[in-house]
Amino acid sequence: MMVQTQKQTESTPVLEVRGLTQRFGGLTAVNDFNVKLMPGELSGLIGPNGAGKTTVFNLVSGFYQPTEGQIFVDGKPTAALKPHRVTALGVARTFQNIRLWNDMTVLDNIRVAQHYQLGYGFFHAIVRSKHYRTREEQVAKEAEELLDVFDLKRYAEEMPKNLPYGTQRKLEIARALSSHPKLLLLDEPAAGLNSADAKDLIRLIRWIHETFDVTIWMIEHHMDVMMELCTQIKVIDFGETIAEGSAEHVRNHPAVMSAYLGDENI
Protein backbone atom coordinates (compact mmCIF):
# COMPACT_ATOMS: atom_id res chain seq x y z
CA MET A 1 0.00 0.00 0.00
CA MET A 2 1.12 3.57 -0.60
CA VAL A 3 0.90 4.59 3.01
CA GLN A 4 4.39 4.74 4.36
CA THR A 5 4.80 3.29 7.78
CA GLN A 6 8.41 4.08 8.45
CA LYS A 7 8.89 5.66 11.84
CA GLN A 8 10.74 8.91 11.72
CA THR A 9 12.64 9.89 14.77
CA GLU A 10 10.84 12.79 16.35
CA SER A 11 14.02 14.75 16.89
CA THR A 12 15.09 15.38 13.26
CA PRO A 13 13.02 17.96 11.47
CA VAL A 14 11.89 17.03 7.97
CA LEU A 15 13.03 20.39 6.76
CA GLU A 16 15.35 22.80 8.42
CA VAL A 17 16.32 26.07 6.78
CA ARG A 18 18.91 28.30 8.38
CA GLY A 19 19.66 31.86 7.32
CA LEU A 20 18.52 31.37 3.75
CA THR A 21 19.32 34.34 1.52
CA GLN A 22 18.90 34.58 -2.22
CA ARG A 23 20.03 37.55 -4.26
CA PHE A 24 19.36 38.01 -7.95
CA GLY A 25 21.84 40.69 -8.91
CA GLY A 26 20.99 43.66 -6.68
CA LEU A 27 17.62 42.29 -5.65
CA THR A 28 17.36 40.37 -2.42
CA ALA A 29 14.46 38.01 -3.06
CA VAL A 30 14.75 36.16 0.23
CA ASN A 31 16.59 37.45 3.26
CA ASP A 32 17.64 35.45 6.30
CA PHE A 33 14.77 32.99 6.10
CA ASN A 34 14.52 30.33 8.81
CA VAL A 35 12.08 27.50 9.19
CA LYS A 36 11.87 24.15 10.91
CA LEU A 37 9.20 21.65 9.96
CA MET A 38 8.66 18.63 12.17
CA PRO A 39 7.32 15.34 10.79
CA GLY A 40 3.60 15.37 10.26
CA GLU A 41 3.27 19.12 10.32
CA LEU A 42 0.97 20.98 7.95
CA SER A 43 2.08 24.56 7.72
CA GLY A 44 1.73 27.47 5.40
CA LEU A 45 3.71 30.25 3.81
CA ILE A 46 1.88 33.38 2.79
CA GLY A 47 2.76 36.83 1.62
CA PRO A 48 1.75 39.41 -0.98
CA ASN A 49 2.67 38.97 -4.64
CA GLY A 50 6.40 39.05 -5.23
CA ALA A 51 7.19 38.42 -1.58
CA GLY A 52 9.58 35.57 -2.42
CA LYS A 53 7.41 32.59 -1.52
CA THR A 54 8.01 30.66 -4.72
CA THR A 55 11.70 31.53 -4.51
CA VAL A 56 11.81 29.80 -1.13
CA PHE A 57 10.20 26.73 -2.69
CA ASN A 58 12.60 26.84 -5.62
CA LEU A 59 15.51 26.98 -3.18
CA VAL A 60 14.21 24.10 -1.07
CA SER A 61 13.54 21.91 -4.09
CA GLY A 62 17.08 22.56 -5.32
CA PHE A 63 16.08 24.52 -8.37
CA TYR A 64 18.18 27.49 -7.24
CA GLN A 65 21.36 27.35 -5.23
CA PRO A 66 21.08 29.73 -2.26
CA THR A 67 23.42 32.71 -2.05
CA GLU A 68 23.74 32.12 1.68
CA GLY A 69 22.32 29.76 4.24
CA GLN A 70 21.76 26.05 4.56
CA ILE A 71 18.91 23.70 3.87
CA PHE A 72 18.61 20.31 5.52
CA VAL A 73 16.12 17.73 4.38
CA ASP A 74 15.66 15.05 7.00
CA GLY A 75 18.95 16.10 8.52
CA LYS A 76 20.92 15.95 5.27
CA PRO A 77 22.29 19.10 3.65
CA THR A 78 21.08 19.79 0.12
CA ALA A 79 23.85 22.20 -0.83
CA ALA A 80 25.08 21.71 -4.42
CA LEU A 81 22.59 18.92 -5.08
CA LYS A 82 20.74 18.87 -8.38
CA PRO A 83 16.94 19.01 -8.07
CA HIS A 84 16.50 15.31 -8.88
CA ARG A 85 18.86 14.42 -6.01
CA VAL A 86 16.85 16.61 -3.66
CA THR A 87 13.71 14.83 -4.80
CA ALA A 88 15.41 11.54 -4.05
CA LEU A 89 16.03 12.80 -0.51
CA GLY A 90 12.28 13.11 -0.09
CA VAL A 91 11.08 16.48 -1.33
CA ALA A 92 8.29 16.63 -3.90
CA ARG A 93 6.51 19.68 -5.16
CA THR A 94 3.75 20.96 -7.37
CA PHE A 95 3.84 24.12 -9.41
CA GLN A 96 1.87 27.34 -9.42
CA ASN A 97 1.02 26.84 -13.08
CA ILE A 98 0.35 23.15 -13.64
CA ARG A 99 3.34 21.38 -15.16
CA LEU A 100 2.16 17.93 -16.10
CA TRP A 101 3.59 16.04 -19.06
CA ASN A 102 0.66 16.71 -21.30
CA ASP A 103 1.32 14.21 -24.07
CA MET A 104 1.92 11.23 -21.81
CA THR A 105 -0.92 9.22 -20.36
CA VAL A 106 -1.97 9.89 -16.77
CA LEU A 107 -0.54 6.52 -15.77
CA ASP A 108 2.81 7.31 -17.39
CA ASN A 109 2.88 10.66 -15.61
CA ILE A 110 2.69 8.84 -12.31
CA ARG A 111 5.18 6.16 -13.34
CA VAL A 112 7.91 8.48 -14.59
CA ALA A 113 7.81 10.39 -11.31
CA GLN A 114 9.33 7.28 -9.70
CA HIS A 115 12.33 7.57 -11.98
CA TYR A 116 15.00 7.80 -9.29
CA GLN A 117 13.89 4.59 -7.59
CA LEU A 118 13.54 2.47 -10.71
CA GLY A 119 16.76 0.72 -9.80
CA TYR A 120 17.54 -0.47 -13.30
CA GLY A 121 19.47 1.15 -16.11
CA PHE A 122 19.65 1.25 -19.86
CA PHE A 123 20.88 -2.31 -20.40
CA HIS A 124 18.22 -3.85 -18.18
CA ALA A 125 15.62 -1.94 -20.21
CA ILE A 126 17.05 -3.26 -23.48
CA VAL A 127 17.38 -6.92 -22.54
CA ARG A 128 14.21 -6.84 -20.42
CA SER A 129 15.89 -8.73 -17.60
CA LYS A 130 13.96 -10.30 -14.75
CA HIS A 131 14.99 -7.42 -12.52
CA TYR A 132 13.51 -5.01 -15.09
CA ARG A 133 10.22 -6.89 -15.29
CA THR A 134 9.71 -7.15 -11.54
CA ARG A 135 10.54 -3.49 -11.00
CA GLU A 136 8.33 -2.39 -13.88
CA GLU A 137 5.46 -4.46 -12.52
CA GLN A 138 5.87 -2.93 -9.07
CA VAL A 139 6.00 0.58 -10.45
CA ALA A 140 2.89 0.00 -12.56
CA LYS A 141 1.07 -1.56 -9.63
CA GLU A 142 1.93 1.29 -7.28
CA ALA A 143 0.92 3.85 -9.88
CA GLU A 144 -2.43 2.16 -10.38
CA GLU A 145 -3.02 1.98 -6.64
CA LEU A 146 -2.22 5.63 -6.29
CA LEU A 147 -4.62 6.52 -9.10
CA ASP A 148 -7.18 4.35 -7.41
CA VAL A 149 -6.98 6.08 -4.03
CA PHE A 150 -7.09 9.45 -5.76
CA ASP A 151 -10.14 8.34 -7.71
CA LEU A 152 -8.37 9.01 -11.01
CA LYS A 153 -8.28 5.46 -12.30
CA ARG A 154 -10.86 6.02 -15.02
CA TYR A 155 -8.52 8.63 -16.54
CA ALA A 156 -5.49 6.32 -16.55
CA GLU A 157 -5.15 6.20 -20.33
CA GLU A 158 -6.20 9.81 -20.95
CA MET A 159 -3.82 12.65 -21.75
CA PRO A 160 -3.67 15.17 -18.90
CA LYS A 161 -4.35 18.06 -21.28
CA ASN A 162 -7.85 16.67 -21.87
CA LEU A 163 -8.75 16.63 -18.16
CA PRO A 164 -10.68 19.36 -16.35
CA TYR A 165 -8.56 21.92 -14.53
CA GLY A 166 -9.40 20.74 -11.04
CA THR A 167 -8.54 17.16 -11.97
CA GLN A 168 -5.21 18.30 -13.38
CA ARG A 169 -4.41 19.92 -10.03
CA LYS A 170 -5.30 16.70 -8.29
CA LEU A 171 -3.20 14.67 -10.69
CA GLU A 172 -0.22 16.92 -10.12
CA ILE A 173 -0.47 16.33 -6.38
CA ALA A 174 -0.81 12.59 -6.99
CA ARG A 175 2.27 12.67 -9.23
CA ALA A 176 4.24 14.48 -6.52
CA LEU A 177 3.18 11.84 -3.97
CA SER A 178 4.21 8.96 -6.21
CA SER A 179 7.88 9.66 -5.49
CA HIS A 180 7.25 8.77 -1.81
CA PRO A 181 8.17 12.18 -0.41
CA LYS A 182 8.67 13.03 3.23
CA LEU A 183 7.96 16.66 2.47
CA LEU A 184 5.34 17.83 0.03
CA LEU A 185 5.54 21.40 -1.20
CA LEU A 186 2.30 22.74 -2.65
CA ASP A 187 2.69 25.97 -4.57
CA GLU A 188 -0.72 27.64 -4.69
CA PRO A 189 -2.78 24.48 -5.11
CA ALA A 190 -6.03 26.45 -5.09
CA ALA A 191 -4.98 28.92 -7.78
CA GLY A 192 -7.68 29.16 -10.42
CA LEU A 193 -10.16 26.95 -8.57
CA ASN A 194 -13.69 28.09 -7.84
CA SER A 195 -14.97 27.95 -4.26
CA ALA A 196 -16.56 24.50 -4.65
CA ASP A 197 -13.31 23.08 -6.05
CA ALA A 198 -11.35 24.85 -3.33
CA LYS A 199 -13.48 23.10 -0.70
CA ASP A 200 -12.73 19.77 -2.35
CA LEU A 201 -9.08 20.69 -2.30
CA ILE A 202 -9.16 21.43 1.42
CA ARG A 203 -10.69 18.00 1.99
CA LEU A 204 -8.10 16.43 -0.33
CA ILE A 205 -5.13 18.02 1.40
CA ARG A 206 -6.44 17.10 4.83
CA TRP A 207 -7.04 13.55 3.63
CA ILE A 208 -3.51 13.34 2.18
CA HIS A 209 -2.10 14.63 5.43
CA GLU A 210 -3.96 11.96 7.38
CA THR A 211 -3.44 9.06 4.98
CA PHE A 212 0.12 9.49 3.80
CA ASP A 213 2.90 9.94 6.27
CA VAL A 214 3.96 13.24 4.82
CA THR A 215 4.75 16.75 5.99
CA ILE A 216 3.00 19.40 3.95
CA TRP A 217 4.14 22.94 3.40
CA MET A 218 1.98 25.12 1.20
CA ILE A 219 1.81 28.52 -0.38
CA GLU A 220 -1.66 29.88 -0.87
CA HIS A 221 -3.49 33.14 -1.42
CA HIS A 222 -6.92 31.89 -0.38
CA MET A 223 -6.82 32.81 3.28
CA ASP A 224 -9.83 30.64 4.11
CA VAL A 225 -7.95 27.59 2.81
CA MET A 226 -4.93 28.44 4.91
CA MET A 227 -6.91 29.27 8.03
CA GLU A 228 -8.72 26.00 7.85
CA LEU A 229 -5.73 23.75 7.15
CA CYS A 230 -2.53 25.09 8.60
CA THR A 231 -1.44 24.89 12.18
CA GLN A 232 1.52 27.15 11.64
CA ILE A 233 1.73 30.02 9.17
CA LYS A 234 4.70 32.12 8.21
CA VAL A 235 4.28 35.47 6.50
CA ILE A 236 6.96 37.00 4.33
CA ASP A 237 7.07 40.28 2.50
CA PHE A 238 9.93 41.51 0.29
CA GLY A 239 11.91 38.48 1.38
CA GLU A 240 11.68 39.30 5.07
CA THR A 241 9.78 37.21 7.58
CA ILE A 242 7.25 39.58 9.13
CA ALA A 243 5.13 37.26 11.23
CA GLU A 244 4.68 33.64 12.21
CA GLY A 245 2.45 31.62 14.43
CA SER A 246 -1.03 30.17 14.48
CA ALA A 247 -3.57 31.17 11.87
CA GLU A 248 -5.45 33.33 14.33
CA HIS A 249 -2.31 35.09 15.50
CA VAL A 250 -1.14 35.80 11.97
CA ARG A 251 -4.51 37.09 10.83
CA ASN A 252 -4.59 39.81 13.45
CA HIS A 253 -0.89 40.70 13.25
CA PRO A 254 -0.47 44.41 12.42
CA ALA A 255 2.53 43.83 10.12
CA VAL A 256 0.53 41.33 8.08
CA MET A 257 -2.39 43.67 7.79
CA SER A 258 -0.21 46.49 6.58
CA ALA A 259 1.59 44.19 4.12
CA TYR A 260 -1.67 43.02 2.60
CA LEU A 261 -3.85 46.09 2.97
CA GLY A 262 -1.33 48.91 3.11
CA ASP A 263 -0.50 51.40 5.82
CA GLU A 264 -3.07 53.78 7.11
CA ASN A 265 -0.90 56.77 6.47
CA ILE A 266 -0.27 56.24 2.77
Add this chain to the structure above:
Amino acid sequence: MKKYTFNILLVAFAIGLLFATHFRMIDGYIQIVVMTIGINIMMSTSLNLVNGNMGEFTCGHAAFMCVGAYVSSILSVICFGTKFGDPLLPAASVVVVFPLILLIGGAVAAVSSLLISIPSFKTRDDYLAIISIAVNYMIISAIENMDFVGGSRGFQGMKDTVWAMVDLFDGPWMLFWVINFTIFTVWVIRRFISSTYGKGVNAICQDEVAAEIMSVNTNKIKIINFMVAAGLAGCAGGLYAHIVGYVNPQSFNILKSTEALVMVYLGGMGSLSGAIISAIIFTGLLEVLRSQAIVDGLLSPITFMFPDWEPSAGVIKWVMIPLMLVIVMQFRPEGIMGNRELGDVFPKLKKFYRFK
Protein backbone atom coordinates in the same frame (compact mmCIF):
# COMPACT_ATOMS: atom_id res chain seq x y z
CA MET B 1 0.77 -16.87 -30.87
CA LYS B 2 -1.09 -14.10 -32.68
CA LYS B 3 1.07 -11.61 -30.84
CA TYR B 4 4.11 -12.90 -32.69
CA THR B 5 2.56 -12.80 -36.17
CA PHE B 6 4.44 -9.67 -37.06
CA ASN B 7 7.78 -11.03 -35.89
CA ILE B 8 7.29 -14.26 -37.83
CA LEU B 9 6.31 -12.34 -40.97
CA LEU B 10 9.36 -10.13 -40.55
CA VAL B 11 11.75 -13.07 -40.24
CA ALA B 12 10.05 -14.82 -43.16
CA PHE B 13 10.40 -11.69 -45.25
CA ALA B 14 14.09 -11.33 -44.36
CA ILE B 15 14.84 -14.97 -45.17
CA GLY B 16 12.86 -14.73 -48.39
CA LEU B 17 14.80 -11.66 -49.39
CA LEU B 18 18.12 -13.33 -48.65
CA PHE B 19 17.19 -16.45 -50.60
CA ALA B 20 15.92 -14.43 -53.54
CA THR B 21 19.19 -12.52 -53.59
CA HIS B 22 21.29 -15.60 -53.20
CA PHE B 23 19.65 -17.35 -56.13
CA ARG B 24 20.00 -14.21 -58.27
CA MET B 25 16.26 -13.52 -58.45
CA ILE B 26 16.95 -9.93 -57.43
CA ASP B 27 19.50 -7.94 -59.35
CA GLY B 28 22.28 -5.91 -57.80
CA TYR B 29 20.48 -2.61 -58.19
CA ILE B 30 17.45 -3.67 -56.16
CA GLN B 31 19.84 -5.08 -53.56
CA ILE B 32 21.55 -1.72 -53.20
CA VAL B 33 18.18 0.01 -52.87
CA VAL B 34 17.07 -2.42 -50.17
CA MET B 35 20.32 -1.91 -48.27
CA THR B 36 20.00 1.87 -48.57
CA ILE B 37 16.48 1.61 -47.18
CA GLY B 38 17.86 -0.34 -44.22
CA ILE B 39 20.55 2.25 -43.55
CA ASN B 40 18.08 5.09 -43.89
CA ILE B 41 15.74 3.38 -41.44
CA MET B 42 18.62 3.22 -38.97
CA MET B 43 19.41 6.89 -39.53
CA SER B 44 15.85 8.17 -39.28
CA THR B 45 14.81 6.09 -36.27
CA SER B 46 17.96 7.02 -34.36
CA LEU B 47 17.62 10.72 -35.16
CA ASN B 48 13.97 10.47 -34.21
CA LEU B 49 15.09 9.47 -30.72
CA VAL B 50 16.72 12.89 -30.28
CA ASN B 51 14.58 15.19 -32.42
CA GLY B 52 11.26 13.48 -31.91
CA ASN B 53 11.26 11.82 -28.52
CA MET B 54 13.50 14.23 -26.67
CA GLY B 55 12.36 17.32 -28.57
CA GLU B 56 15.89 18.65 -29.04
CA PHE B 57 16.82 19.93 -32.45
CA THR B 58 20.07 18.57 -33.81
CA CYS B 59 21.00 18.62 -37.46
CA GLY B 60 24.44 17.05 -37.51
CA HIS B 61 23.46 13.41 -37.34
CA ALA B 62 25.68 12.45 -40.29
CA ALA B 63 28.74 13.33 -38.17
CA PHE B 64 28.16 10.20 -36.08
CA MET B 65 27.60 8.15 -39.19
CA CYS B 66 30.97 9.48 -40.36
CA VAL B 67 32.73 8.51 -37.13
CA GLY B 68 31.20 5.03 -37.24
CA ALA B 69 32.09 4.61 -40.91
CA TYR B 70 35.72 5.60 -40.48
CA VAL B 71 36.34 3.70 -37.25
CA SER B 72 34.82 0.48 -38.52
CA SER B 73 36.56 0.87 -41.91
CA ILE B 74 39.95 1.34 -40.31
CA LEU B 75 39.41 -1.60 -37.95
CA SER B 76 38.19 -3.74 -40.79
CA VAL B 77 41.24 -2.91 -42.92
CA ILE B 78 43.58 -3.60 -39.99
CA CYS B 79 41.92 -6.93 -39.24
CA PHE B 80 41.30 -8.31 -42.72
CA GLY B 81 42.74 -5.89 -45.28
CA THR B 82 46.17 -5.61 -46.81
CA LYS B 83 46.44 -1.84 -46.89
CA PHE B 84 48.21 -1.50 -43.50
CA GLY B 85 50.33 -4.64 -43.92
CA ASP B 86 49.29 -8.23 -43.38
CA PRO B 87 45.82 -8.97 -42.04
CA LEU B 88 45.80 -9.14 -38.25
CA LEU B 89 43.20 -11.87 -37.96
CA PRO B 90 42.63 -15.09 -39.89
CA ALA B 91 40.03 -14.64 -42.62
CA ALA B 92 37.87 -17.39 -41.11
CA SER B 93 37.01 -15.26 -38.09
CA VAL B 94 35.45 -12.54 -40.21
CA VAL B 95 31.83 -13.58 -39.64
CA VAL B 96 32.22 -13.14 -35.88
CA VAL B 97 34.50 -10.14 -35.94
CA PHE B 98 32.65 -8.08 -38.53
CA PRO B 99 29.57 -7.30 -36.38
CA LEU B 100 31.92 -6.53 -33.49
CA ILE B 101 33.77 -4.07 -35.72
CA LEU B 102 30.48 -2.37 -36.57
CA LEU B 103 29.54 -2.22 -32.89
CA ILE B 104 32.91 -0.73 -31.96
CA GLY B 105 32.39 1.89 -34.67
CA GLY B 106 29.02 2.61 -33.10
CA ALA B 107 30.56 2.80 -29.62
CA VAL B 108 33.16 5.36 -30.73
CA ALA B 109 30.41 7.36 -32.43
CA ALA B 110 28.44 7.19 -29.18
CA VAL B 111 31.38 8.63 -27.27
CA SER B 112 31.76 11.39 -29.85
CA SER B 113 28.14 12.35 -29.21
CA LEU B 114 29.33 13.90 -25.94
CA LEU B 115 30.35 16.84 -28.12
CA ILE B 116 26.66 17.60 -28.50
CA SER B 117 25.12 16.15 -25.36
CA ILE B 118 27.24 18.11 -22.88
CA PRO B 119 26.36 21.50 -24.41
CA SER B 120 22.74 20.34 -24.47
CA PHE B 121 22.62 20.58 -20.65
CA LYS B 122 22.59 24.34 -20.94
CA THR B 123 21.18 25.10 -24.36
CA ARG B 124 18.17 24.03 -26.35
CA ASP B 125 16.51 24.54 -29.69
CA ASP B 126 18.24 26.89 -32.14
CA TYR B 127 21.48 27.10 -30.20
CA LEU B 128 21.84 23.35 -29.99
CA ALA B 129 21.08 23.12 -33.71
CA ILE B 130 23.99 25.45 -34.40
CA ILE B 131 26.26 23.44 -32.12
CA SER B 132 25.28 20.24 -33.91
CA ILE B 133 26.10 21.74 -37.31
CA ALA B 134 29.43 22.86 -35.87
CA VAL B 135 30.12 19.32 -34.64
CA ASN B 136 29.29 17.96 -38.08
CA TYR B 137 31.84 20.31 -39.67
CA MET B 138 34.42 19.66 -36.96
CA ILE B 139 34.36 15.93 -37.49
CA ILE B 140 34.46 16.17 -41.27
CA SER B 141 37.33 18.67 -41.19
CA ALA B 142 39.25 16.61 -38.66
CA ILE B 143 39.07 13.55 -40.90
CA GLU B 144 39.91 15.56 -44.00
CA ASN B 145 43.13 16.53 -42.27
CA MET B 146 44.12 13.02 -41.23
CA ASP B 147 46.53 11.83 -43.87
CA PHE B 148 46.77 8.24 -42.71
CA VAL B 149 43.11 7.69 -43.61
CA GLY B 150 43.46 9.42 -46.94
CA GLY B 151 42.27 12.87 -45.92
CA SER B 152 39.83 14.39 -48.36
CA ARG B 153 40.69 11.76 -50.97
CA GLY B 154 38.72 9.24 -48.97
CA PHE B 155 39.53 5.80 -47.65
CA GLN B 156 39.07 2.37 -49.16
CA GLY B 157 40.06 -1.24 -48.70
CA MET B 158 37.06 -2.37 -46.64
CA LYS B 159 35.89 -4.61 -49.47
CA ASP B 160 38.64 -7.06 -48.44
CA THR B 161 36.49 -7.85 -45.40
CA VAL B 162 33.40 -8.40 -47.53
CA TRP B 163 35.38 -10.63 -49.89
CA ALA B 164 36.73 -12.58 -46.95
CA MET B 165 33.12 -13.31 -46.02
CA VAL B 166 32.23 -14.24 -49.59
CA ASP B 167 35.22 -16.59 -49.67
CA LEU B 168 33.79 -18.43 -46.67
CA PHE B 169 30.33 -18.69 -48.13
CA ASP B 170 29.15 -17.17 -51.37
CA GLY B 171 26.05 -15.28 -50.30
CA PRO B 172 24.57 -11.79 -49.91
CA TRP B 173 26.51 -10.97 -46.76
CA MET B 174 26.04 -7.23 -46.67
CA LEU B 175 22.29 -7.59 -47.14
CA PHE B 176 22.31 -10.05 -44.27
CA TRP B 177 24.11 -7.62 -41.97
CA VAL B 178 21.96 -4.68 -43.00
CA ILE B 179 18.77 -6.60 -42.23
CA ASN B 180 20.15 -7.70 -38.86
CA PHE B 181 21.34 -4.29 -37.81
CA THR B 182 18.15 -2.59 -38.96
CA ILE B 183 16.08 -4.96 -36.85
CA PHE B 184 18.56 -4.51 -33.99
CA THR B 185 18.21 -0.72 -34.20
CA VAL B 186 14.44 -0.71 -34.12
CA TRP B 187 14.47 -3.31 -31.35
CA VAL B 188 16.82 -1.28 -29.14
CA ILE B 189 14.95 1.98 -29.68
CA ARG B 190 11.53 0.44 -29.11
CA ARG B 191 12.57 -1.24 -25.90
CA PHE B 192 14.32 1.86 -24.66
CA ILE B 193 11.48 4.31 -25.21
CA SER B 194 8.74 1.98 -24.02
CA SER B 195 10.39 1.40 -20.63
CA THR B 196 9.61 3.73 -17.74
CA TYR B 197 13.31 4.56 -17.74
CA GLY B 198 13.15 5.69 -21.36
CA LYS B 199 9.91 7.55 -20.84
CA GLY B 200 12.05 10.01 -18.94
CA VAL B 201 13.12 11.11 -22.43
CA ASN B 202 9.54 12.03 -23.28
CA ALA B 203 9.20 13.79 -19.95
CA ILE B 204 12.24 15.93 -20.81
CA CYS B 205 10.64 16.77 -24.15
CA GLN B 206 7.37 17.87 -22.63
CA ASP B 207 8.59 19.73 -19.57
CA GLU B 208 12.23 19.60 -18.65
CA VAL B 209 11.81 21.50 -15.38
CA ALA B 210 9.05 19.17 -14.21
CA ALA B 211 11.16 16.18 -15.24
CA GLU B 212 14.13 17.33 -13.17
CA ILE B 213 11.90 18.14 -10.17
CA MET B 214 10.12 14.79 -10.45
CA SER B 215 13.45 12.98 -9.96
CA VAL B 216 14.47 12.33 -13.58
CA ASN B 217 18.24 12.78 -13.87
CA THR B 218 17.87 14.89 -16.99
CA ASN B 219 21.58 15.25 -17.76
CA LYS B 220 22.18 11.52 -17.57
CA ILE B 221 19.13 10.69 -19.66
CA LYS B 222 20.23 13.24 -22.25
CA ILE B 223 23.70 11.70 -22.45
CA ILE B 224 22.28 8.19 -22.76
CA ASN B 225 19.75 9.23 -25.37
CA PHE B 226 22.34 11.02 -27.48
CA MET B 227 24.70 8.07 -27.11
CA VAL B 228 22.10 5.55 -28.26
CA ALA B 229 21.16 7.72 -31.23
CA ALA B 230 24.76 8.39 -32.22
CA GLY B 231 25.83 4.79 -31.65
CA LEU B 232 23.13 3.42 -33.93
CA ALA B 233 23.99 6.05 -36.55
CA GLY B 234 27.61 4.91 -36.21
CA CYS B 235 26.59 1.32 -36.97
CA ALA B 236 24.68 2.60 -39.99
CA GLY B 237 27.83 4.41 -41.11
CA GLY B 238 29.92 1.25 -40.78
CA LEU B 239 27.46 -0.69 -42.91
CA TYR B 240 27.36 2.08 -45.50
CA ALA B 241 31.16 2.10 -45.73
CA HIS B 242 31.29 -1.65 -46.30
CA ILE B 243 28.52 -1.61 -48.89
CA VAL B 244 30.11 1.14 -50.95
CA GLY B 245 33.67 0.06 -50.22
CA TYR B 246 34.82 3.65 -50.13
CA VAL B 247 34.24 6.52 -47.72
CA ASN B 248 34.88 10.19 -48.17
CA PRO B 249 34.36 12.81 -45.46
CA GLN B 250 32.22 14.88 -47.79
CA SER B 251 29.67 12.09 -48.17
CA PHE B 252 28.71 12.78 -44.53
CA ASN B 253 28.27 16.52 -44.84
CA ILE B 254 25.28 18.62 -43.95
CA LEU B 255 23.33 17.28 -46.94
CA LYS B 256 23.38 13.80 -45.44
CA SER B 257 22.26 15.18 -42.07
CA THR B 258 19.47 17.01 -43.83
CA GLU B 259 18.32 13.78 -45.46
CA ALA B 260 17.95 12.24 -42.01
CA LEU B 261 16.08 15.32 -40.77
CA VAL B 262 13.71 15.22 -43.75
CA MET B 263 12.93 11.58 -43.01
CA VAL B 264 12.16 12.32 -39.36
CA TYR B 265 9.91 15.30 -40.08
CA LEU B 266 8.20 13.49 -42.93
CA GLY B 267 7.39 10.53 -40.72
CA GLY B 268 6.21 12.46 -37.72
CA MET B 269 8.07 13.52 -34.59
CA GLY B 270 8.40 10.86 -31.95
CA SER B 271 6.78 8.14 -34.05
CA LEU B 272 8.99 5.10 -34.51
CA SER B 273 6.79 3.53 -37.17
CA GLY B 274 6.52 6.91 -38.87
CA ALA B 275 10.30 7.13 -39.10
CA ILE B 276 10.47 3.66 -40.66
CA ILE B 277 7.71 4.37 -43.16
CA SER B 278 9.17 7.70 -44.17
CA ALA B 279 12.63 6.17 -44.60
CA ILE B 280 11.14 3.64 -47.03
CA ILE B 281 9.13 6.28 -48.90
CA PHE B 282 12.02 8.72 -49.01
CA THR B 283 14.56 6.20 -50.32
CA GLY B 284 12.01 4.95 -52.83
CA LEU B 285 11.39 8.47 -54.08
CA LEU B 286 15.09 9.18 -54.39
CA GLU B 287 15.45 6.12 -56.59
CA VAL B 288 12.33 6.79 -58.67
CA LEU B 289 13.39 10.35 -59.36
CA ARG B 290 16.80 9.11 -60.45
CA SER B 291 15.16 7.98 -63.67
CA GLN B 292 15.39 10.62 -66.40
CA ALA B 293 12.29 9.23 -68.13
CA ILE B 294 10.08 9.71 -65.05
CA VAL B 295 11.38 13.21 -64.41
CA ASP B 296 10.81 14.13 -68.06
CA GLY B 297 7.29 12.77 -67.81
CA LEU B 298 6.53 14.72 -64.64
CA LEU B 299 7.89 17.92 -66.06
CA SER B 300 6.43 17.54 -69.55
CA PRO B 301 3.91 20.40 -69.12
CA ILE B 302 6.73 22.76 -68.24
CA THR B 303 9.21 21.54 -70.82
CA PHE B 304 6.43 21.87 -73.40
CA MET B 305 6.20 25.56 -72.59
CA PHE B 306 9.94 26.06 -72.40
CA PRO B 307 11.35 23.73 -75.05
CA ASP B 308 14.90 24.96 -74.49
CA TRP B 309 14.99 23.72 -70.92
CA GLU B 310 16.40 20.24 -70.45
CA PRO B 311 16.08 19.33 -66.77
CA SER B 312 18.44 16.66 -65.54
CA ALA B 313 17.08 14.12 -63.11
CA GLY B 314 20.00 14.47 -60.71
CA VAL B 315 19.25 18.15 -60.21
CA ILE B 316 15.45 18.01 -60.29
CA LYS B 317 15.46 15.34 -57.60
CA TRP B 318 16.69 17.93 -55.13
CA VAL B 319 13.93 20.28 -56.18
CA MET B 320 11.18 17.69 -55.94
CA ILE B 321 12.05 16.22 -52.54
CA PRO B 322 12.37 19.50 -50.63
CA LEU B 323 9.21 20.64 -52.40
CA MET B 324 7.47 17.53 -51.12
CA LEU B 325 8.60 18.40 -47.60
CA VAL B 326 7.25 21.94 -48.00
CA ILE B 327 3.92 20.54 -49.15
CA VAL B 328 3.75 18.00 -46.33
CA MET B 329 4.56 20.68 -43.75
CA GLN B 330 1.89 22.94 -45.24
CA PHE B 331 -0.94 20.43 -45.21
CA ARG B 332 0.11 18.00 -42.53
CA PRO B 333 2.60 19.74 -40.26
CA GLU B 334 2.76 16.84 -37.84
CA GLY B 335 4.16 14.51 -40.53
CA ILE B 336 2.70 11.32 -41.95
CA MET B 337 2.05 9.63 -38.62
CA GLY B 338 2.02 12.61 -36.29
CA ASN B 339 2.93 11.62 -32.77
CA ARG B 340 1.22 8.25 -33.15
CA GLU B 341 2.36 4.74 -33.90
CA LEU B 342 0.84 2.41 -36.48
CA GLY B 343 -1.09 0.65 -33.73
CA ASP B 344 -2.84 3.88 -32.78
CA VAL B 345 -3.89 4.55 -36.36
CA PHE B 346 -5.04 0.99 -37.09
CA PRO B 347 -6.08 -0.49 -33.73
CA LYS B 348 -6.63 -3.88 -35.33
CA LEU B 349 -2.89 -4.23 -35.88
CA LYS B 350 -2.37 -4.24 -32.12
CA LYS B 351 -3.57 -7.81 -32.02
CA PHE B 352 -0.56 -8.89 -34.02
CA TYR B 353 2.07 -6.79 -32.36
CA ARG B 354 2.57 -4.38 -29.50
CA PHE B 355 3.68 -1.15 -31.12
CA LYS B 356 4.31 0.70 -27.89
